[in-house]
Amino acid sequence: MEIQEILKQFKTIEPRRAYTEHSRSEILLVRVDNARKKQSGMFRVFGEIFQSVSAIVLTSVAIILVFGGFSVWRLIRPGLLALDPAGLRAEAQAIDIQIQLAGVEYRESTIAEVENSSGGSGVLSIVPASSDTDEKDVPSSTKPISIDEALEALLE
């Protein structure tokens, strides 16, 4: 007889009926207990799911913050590099000089106009010529005048 035919005859091997019945009932009973435990523990399952989800969300937020922070730093960094203290100081000084120069030009032009209006005496006409005025009130070419004073003098 062919080997394969003999091998097929092994299908006639069967377990004992008493063993099968006992094993079957034992196995299925174990599962029934587990199923009951599973049903009673539904809230615990939801709790575990909630814990897992919240952990994932928090981790995601942390990752976004970390990597997002790096990208924001990269965006800010060029601006921060531009804030050079020496450069800023030089720029500030240059602005002051321009203001001073503008002020000087304005003062010079104002003085010239006043002198013209006063006949080239060099003494500002806005100042009274009376001799009884205090020495400190007497204007002189060396005494600085304010812009307001100069404007008043021009109006007069």
Next chain:
Amino acid sequence: MLDGEEKLIARAIEGESSAFGLLYDYYQPKIYRFAVLRTGRREEAEDLTHQVFLHAWQRVGEYQFLGFPFSSWLYRIARNAIIDHYRTRREASSVEDVDLQSHTNLERDTDMLLQMDRVRKAIASMRDEHQEVIIMRFVEELSIKEVADALDKTEGAVKLLQHRAMRELQRTLDVERANNK
């Protein structure tokens, strides 16, 4: 494959014990035969078969994600159970313990029983993989794919293994026949 097996598995996963009971009724004799031919002892085969189905019933929810036939999944569990069994016992299996006459319905066919006994002893002397592929392919008549999934091999590898196993079995039987003459 059992009729409506997918539905039964789905119901078993839902916790319906009667559905798993039907799966047990269909597959238990197959797994038992696999165990008894691998171990050569009835008591060990019964214990192992019980363990296999207990494990399967407790973890049937994991089956749906594995993507291979239910039969292959059961045979995988059985293989692992047998490996663990021999790892802990470290005792050579004796093929003398199985009384085929008490296991089969072939009481009157003495000649067939003798031939089966010779083949069973020859199988027991082979490598584990060869034993497994012979039992699955030629005793239980599983498909190549089912065997491949159970043994975690490709279908080509199973075909090659099957060819080598049958050649080895034939050679072993020829030697045994020659020695008896």
